[in-house]
Structures are given as C-alpha cells and as structure tokens.
Amino acid sequence: MPSLAEEELFLTSKPGKSKDKSHTMHRHFHRCFASTSTMFLWALFLVALTASYLSFQSFVDNSSKYLSTAWGGIQWEKQVRASAQIHRTNGFSVLVTGAAGFVGTHVSLALKKRGDGIVGLDNFNNYYDPTLKKARKSILNSHNIFIVEGDINDARMLAKLFDIVAFTHVMHLAAQAGVRYAMKNPNSYVHSNIAGLVTLLEECKNANPQPAIVWASSSSVYGLNEKVPFSESDRTDQPASLYAATKKAGEEITHTYNHIYGLSVTGLRFFTVYGPWGRPDMAYFSFTRNILQGKPITIYRGKNRVDLARDFTYIDDIVKGCMASLDTAKNSTGSGGKKQGPAQYRIFNLGNTSPVTVPMMVGILEKHLKNKAKKNFIEMPGNGDVPFTHANISSARTELGYKPTTDLQTGLKKFVRWYLSYSGYNHDKFVM
Numbered sequence: 001m002p003s004l005a006e007e008e009l010f011l012t013s014k015p016g017k018s019k020d021k022s023h024t025m026h027r028h029f030h031r032c033f034a035s036t037s038t039m040f041l042w043a044l045f046l047v048a049l050t051a052s053y054l055s056f057q058s059f060v061d062n063s064s065k066y067l068s069t070a071w072g073g074i075q076w077e078k079q080v081r082a083s084a085q086i087h088r089t090n091g092f093s094v095l096v097t098g099a100a101g102f103v104g105t106h107v108s109l110a111l112k113k114r115g116d117g118i119v120g121l122d123n124f125n126n127y128y129d130p131t132l133k134k135a136r137k138s139i140l141n142s143h144n145i146f147i148v149e150g151d152i153n154d155a156r157m158l159a160k161l162f163d164i165v166a167f168t169h170v171m172h173l174a175a176q177a178g179v180r181y182a183m184k185n186p187n188s189y190v191h192s193n194i195a196g197l198v199t200l201l202e203e204c205k206n207a208n209p210q211p212a213i214v215w216a217s218s219s220s221v222y223g224l225n226e227k228v229p230f231s232e233s234d235r236t237d238q239p240a241s242l243y244a245a246t247k248k249a250g251e252e253i254t255h256t257y258n259h260i261y262g263l264s265v266t267g268l269r270f271f272t273v274y275g276p277w278g279r280p281d282m283a284y285f286s287f288t289r290n291i292l293q294g295k296p297i298t299i300y301r302g303k304n305r306v307d308l309a310r311d312f313t314y315i316d317d318i319v320k321g322c323m324a325s326l327d328t329a330k331n332s333t334g335s336g337g338k339k340q341g342p343a344q345y346r347i348f349n350l351g352n353t354s355p356v357t358v359p360m361m362v363g364i365l366e367k368h369l370k371n372k373a374k375k376n377f378i379e380m381p382g383n384g385d386v387p388f389t390h391a392n393i394s395s396a397r398t399e400l401g402y403k404p405t406t407d408l409q410t411g412l413k414k415f416v417r418w419y420l421s422y423s424g425y426n427h428d429k430f431v432m
C-alpha cells in the first residue's frame with residue numbers, strides 16, 4: 001500500500017481539469033491530446049511507483065529474513081532483566097546455556113526455587129524432537145524463567161546479554177551430546193562443543209565482572225581407561241569417540257582461559273544422567289518407548305558376550321552436584337579481559353558409584369512397564385562406545401558434599417511415571 005502522503009499527493013493533483021469554457025476545436029483537440037498524454041504520464045508514474053513499492057517490500061522481506069534475530073529490542077531486554085532478578089540475600093544471577101535441555105531445565109528450576117536469577121539460553125536444535133524442548137521451555141516460562149533463543153556461537157547476542165546483566169555465574173550445559181551420533185554429524189560437535197565454547201569463554205573473559213563458570217564435561221573422557229573406578233587423576237588421553245574428544249578438548253580449553261584470563265572454572269564429568277524430562281536419544285528412554293510400542297530393542301555386548309555397564313546417575317543427584325559446584329565456586333580474578341591473580345580450576349566426577357549392566361537396566365524397565373522387551377543382542381559396533389563406566393566420587397564428596405542417593409530401580413520408576421504421563425499412557429496399567 002502506498003503511504004498516506006503518496007495518496008494525498010495523487011489526489012490533490014488531478015490532471016485534465018480546466019475552468020475555461022470558450023475553447024476552439026483545435027484547442028479542444030490539443031487539450032484532449034495534452035490530457036491523454038498527461039494521463040499516460042500519470043499512469044506511467046503509477047506503475048513505476050507500484051513497482052518500486054513492491055521491490056522495496058521484497059527487499060524488506062528478504063533483509064528481515066537474513067537479519068532477523070530471535071533476540072533484541074526493548075521488550076526482550078525487559079524480559080532478560082526481570083528473569084535475572086535475584087530474590088534472596090547473596091543470591092546469584094546465572095546464565096544457563098542449554099536451559100531447555102534435560103539437565104539445564106532441572107538446574108534452572110532448582111536455582112529459581114531458591115531465589116537466584118536465571119537467564120536461559122537455548123538454540124532449540126533438532127538433534128532430538130524440539131517439541132520436548134519447547135515443553136520444557138513452557139515449564140520454565142511458567143516459573144518466570146526467560147529463555148533466550150540463540151546459539152552460543154552468536155558473540156553479539158552473548159555480548160548483549162552480558163551488557164544487560166552482570167552475571168555472577170555461567171552454568172554452561174549447551175552441547176552436542178550423544179556418543180554414537182558423532183559418526184553421523186561430526187561437525188555439530190565441533191560447532192557446539194569447541195567453537196561455541198570458545199565464543200562463550202571469550203564473552204565471559206571480557207565481561208566485567210567476569211562470571212565463575214561451571215560446565216558439563218563427560219564421563220566419556222575416560223575413554224579406553226581400564227582402571228576402575230575412574231578418578232579425576234586417571235588418564236583421559238584415549239577418547240573412544242569424537243564426542244569424548246570434544247569434551248576433553250573443552251577441559252583443556254577452559255584450563256587455558258583459567259590460566260590466561262583468571263576465569264574460575266569447574267568442569268563436571270557427568271555419568272550417564274537419566275530421569276524425567278530426559279533425552280530421547282539415550283538408551284533407557286528409547287528402550288522405554290520401544291517396549292511400550294512392542295518394537296524390538298538392540299542391546300550391545302562387549303567382546304566375549306560381556307555385558308556393557310554404566311554408572312547411571314539420577315538427575316536430582318546431578319542437580320545437587322551442580323548447585324554445590326556453583327555454591328563453592330570462587331570468583332574469577334580477571335578484569336578488563338586481564339588476569340589479576342590465580343583463579344580456581346576444578347574437575348569433578350558426578351556419578352552414582354554403582355554401575356549396572358545394560359540388560360539389568362532393561363530388566364528394571366520391563367518390571368516397571370509390566371511388559372517384556374523384544375531383545376536383539378549384537379556385538380558392540382565400533383561406534384565410539386566404551387564397555388563400562390564407574391565413578392570415583394571422593395573429590396566431589398569432600399569438596400562439594402556430593403552424595404548421590406537414588407538407585408537405578410527408584411530413578412527409573414520415576415522416569416517411567418513421567419514418561420507415561422508425558423506420552424498420554426494410563427499410569428495404573430503400567431508402573432508396579
């Protein structure tokens with residue numbers, strides 16, 4: 001539509017009007033001709049105007065397609081500020097990356113519950129069904145936690161966030177997770193776990209004040225380590241997957257930022273975290289879905305038919321470990337992008353300390369689901385998997401007071417209850 005000014009311009013200059021009534025034929029003809037050519041010129045003008053309007057409109061559309069961001073603006077800033085508000089004495093304001101993820105959602109809710117301010121960040125990628133992430137986001141929103149839709153690789157957006165809020169802590173949980181998917185999409189691991197991490201650390205190091213960082217590493221860094229249980233001082237230079245390699249790289253990269261810029265860093269090696277609102281790509285989750293749908297499940301076995309085992313760790317225990325890490329994190333020492341003194345650097349195992357074999361885990365699910373699984377056993381393909389994990393948590397116990405309390409039986413029961421209700425099944429028919 002033309003603007004009002006353009007319409008007014010057109011209406012106030014109607015062509016071909018004359019008040020002179022004594023015209024000769026010649027003059028009449030001439031006027032007619034003049035009037036026709038004026039009309040023609042006006043028509044041309046109209047066409048040109050319409051064409052330029054349409055091309056301007058398509059320019060605006062295209063520009064907004066490429067320049068459009070899910071962040072920015074006065075309203076957005078207001079929401080960020082409100083969400084970051086601290087509601088307790090000596091509380092924190094925490095930037096939680098990967099806030100719509102499994103661990104991110106639980107940690108954000110726990111922080112909010114005790115009065116800390118939180119700004120969530122998530123790129124809502126489609127590694128697994130984003131509907132689940134959106135559902136988690138709705139819960140967070142209903143607790144007045146604002147989630148910024150953005151990627152940790154977006155330095156401008158991160159700088160803006162640090163401009164608006166003086167974050168005391170960053171709980172960095174955004175990552176490309178999954179051990180076996182790394183063979184399908186290796187670059188996604190480099191994008192999130194390496195490039196994204198560096199972009200985030202750059203912003204943290206530039207921030208004034210610098211936040212303390214707590215972030216998710218992984219038990220997978222132990223790779224082919226055979227010494228059990230895994231201690232933080234054990235070898236981590238033999239990763240079995242690209243995922244593990246990027247997490248190990250993250251430990252080295254965060255160390256560099258700690259060393260050069262004085263960032264306070266705590267890396268948490270999570271051991272196969274499970275529970276309500278979990279990740280659909282993980283075995284306990286996809287097995288549950290398949291068992292309920294009567295579909296077969298594939299159970300990997302090691303050499304000589306040895307069962308694989310995991311130190312499955314329940315989400316509530318992991319959340320406690322994350323909170324204790326934030327609570328015991330010392331301030332970063334840098335300012336103006338420069339280190340002012342040595343800063344804290346820690347790495348902790350957060351596991352359960354009692355590994356369970358995969359067939360035993362399936363047995364527990366079968367019991368809770370009152371359904372038998374159709375099991376196919378195959379030899380573990382060379383896909384990045386490790387045969388077992390087992391955490392030594394004495395460091396976390398001493399320094400964080402970390403003490404896991406949920407066994408797999410209890411934790412899976414809670415998961416199954418949640419899964420049935422989330423997926424619309426009738427509880428009573430299933431859980432024992």
Ligand SMILES: O=C(O)[C@H]1O[C@H](OP(=O)(O)OP(=O)(O)OC[C@H]2O[C@@H](n3ccc(=O)[nH]c3=O)[C@H](O)[C@@H]2O)[C@H](O)[C@@H](O)[C@@H]1O
Nearest residue numbers: 177178179218219220270271272282283298299300308385
């Ligand atoms: O603790 C960790 O470091 C890692 O834990 C999990 O990785 P994983 O332990 O491999 O968890 P699942 O993918 O759920 O697999 C659990 C077990 O089930 C087995 N599995 C998996 C899938 C399948 O179809 N069949 C099968 O037997 C795996 O070999 C493994 O032994 C997460 O997916 C990683 O993101 C995390 O970093």
